[in-house]
Amino acid sequence: MKTIYTNGYILTLNDIQPEALVEENGIIVGLGDYHNLYEENMNVVDLKGCTLMPSFIDSHGHLSGYAMSLLQVALEDCQSIKDIQMTIQQYMQEHEGFIVCKGYNEKQLQEQRHITKQELDEISDNRPIVIQHYTGHCGILNSVALKYLNIDQTTQAPQGGQIDFEQGFLEENAYTSYIQKIPMASLDELKKAYHQAQIKYASYGITTVQDGMVVDELKDIYLSLVESKNFFLDIVVYPGFDAKAFLSAFEDYQQQYHYHLKVGGYKMFIDGSPQNKTAWTIDPYTDGTYGYPTLTDEQIKNNLIKAIRENMQVIAHCNGDQAIQHYIEQYQLVHQQDIRPVIIHAQMMRASQMEQAKTLKMIPSFFLAHVYYFGHIHQQNMGYQRAQTISPLNSALKHHLLFTLHQDAPVIEPNMLETIQIAVLREMKNHEILGKEERISVLDAIKAVTIHAGYQYFEENEKGTLDIGKKADMIILSENPLTANHHHIKDIQILQTIKEGQIVYIQGE
16 A cells, blocks of 8 residues: 655755655555645545654664673763662662673763672672673673683683783673673563563664675674564664674575665774774874784784685774774775775874865765763873864765764664754753864764765665655654754654565654
């Protein structure tokens, strides 16, 4: 049956302003005057003055991490080490097995330091406990967890990582490699978590979701999710270059969807995070350090050669300008066909690098919400003036460089409307402005999370705008974001999220 949407503002993101839109079998089949498009027995959706527009596209995040975070101890509200200890103790009374905690941020604690292995041991000397930093780049483990993972005083940290056994602190490659060995929840629990995670994404108006670093340990859960047809949103996964078992199991999914899942390409990390001062920089942080790389140039180049040979896209985590430079230079040496390489986060991208990226058709995907959530930390770590240039969106526009925006969930919630507001205002939590010159318009911010994000996935002919022949991936908003008060864009309500003509989220249900 055909469905016609009318009596509201239809934001197509192209040059037309239709009175109505018609969907059939998940595809947009009509745009124009209501009376010309209406047919007898059509399902009529009265927008009641609300706005219909393309749904949002998640250009970088971690679906698995977000799903699993729903099964973890939340530490976001903890204000002291004592709070952390009490929160974990309360959780342990109702849950068994490995204790994994999320949302930890030492900067918001009264002590202004990391919790230690010894303080975690005070909670339990027989239950393994892992505290995951909100950045996803480090963590603290108690003695039982360290023993479980076979980490002791003699354990050598892998290249691009650090281990402080006395404190129980693991950083970068040391953290990411060992965290994969932590036992996962039961299959039934995980299925429920992935389903709940999709509902959360849909509640933010997102119908295409990324899982931005898939490892072999996730192979069986993904096989089960596909077999049970669990996915109702489009999921694009990016395995690591060493995830051979996962890639083998999903060989037929490369660059094409089956049951809403496709393998988009490969993922690699080149540096860390600016909050932890492990992002690799050209100029030093305020303490004189420069961060460090997690891969050598030879490793970056060999990864790129492999991807190009297989005609696979590469997304590379690069926060620091030095990491970005090495990624660009290595790709410049080996590039052939256009694989649309993505520079993930691109916090410190320089104007000269934008020109290089544009020539090579590389796409920066900015974690723009850093301005609001971590702007004050960037000012401390980088200095006031330099911090003004993080996530330089307007500079990218001036260089005619296509870019996307993301939230890196579960680092923060995948709230696209909030990101759009931050792009327009660039307000920090204290309402001060960080980088006024890098503000962009509402329309440009919307394009970054719709049109450009579709292009990043090689899906520009299927998604990103409301055009005849494209998927009916749409959202109904309580207000038109183009005309809304800039300070209240994040407060616009997502009333419905529609995936290929099917309603997958209704506010309040």
